[in-house]
Amino acid sequence: MIEICYRPIGVIHSPFREIAKVPGLPITAKGVEAQIELKARFQEGLQDLEAFSHLILIYHFHLAEGKKLLIRSLWDDDEHGIFASRSTLRPNPIGISVVQLVGVEENLIFIRDCDIADGTPLLDIKPYLTEYDAHATRSQGWLKDFQKKAMKKKKN
């Protein structure tokens, strides 16, 4: 069976040292500042990055414990397929996040709205492009209004 291997291009430094502290909702990551420490040998690849307002980060869920095909979440009481969820317990524990770019200084990238655990190995950085990445969904299945539902659940 073929394996595809990558080497981290850097590491993410964030305020979230434990998996339980990582924001489970986009709204709770709002404004959270963090830093990407890119390996110095990739610094040239940052040219022109600073002119983008949003970045896509692709990274390895290094704190994920195990893998499951069916998961339960906080948002409801049912089981759901792993590919219909954003759980970290995926066959390939790859995470993606869209963050705001604050600034670049040499091999350091300052970001905002970070929902990523401290020490996370970073695999890729891409510029967020509306034409490729922004879509209006018609349906979001069991995750319809999950943020509202979760906030309501929290209050109760």
Added chain:
Amino acid sequence: MIEICYRPIGVIHSPFREIAKVPGLPITAKGVEAQIELKARFQEGLQDLEAFSHLILIYHFHLAEGKKLLIRSLWDDDEHGIFASRSTLRPNPIGISVVQLVGVEENLIFIRDCDIADGTPLLDIKPYLTEYDAHATRSQGWLKDFQKKAMKKKKN
């Protein structure tokens, strides 16, 4: 140096057999139908997927030839950092695409708006969630209006 290794969860069957045929612009992928063949042992993970209108696919750019930190593209005449571009020649050749979900039949997933090469090894499927994934950019650097610019260049 650490390596992070993944095993493909399936393969993408699309009309694009050569890298030169893969749509370079979101607009040229519009309506393109394709199929994901998930490995049968992961089929259970598709539960509830069909209720989502859009999916994020994460995959390996298996046709990428080489790696570069500075690239040139069709959209202008300058060099740009690889992390400020969507080129396949990245340190870790990982691609992401948002596609529309048409339907699921056992381990087959039918999709639309596919800009991915035929035979691409698939690493992950996630539901596209507006709350996480849709953002209004303030600036897109050298890729501002790239689609319009590219269409104009094509006409000339």
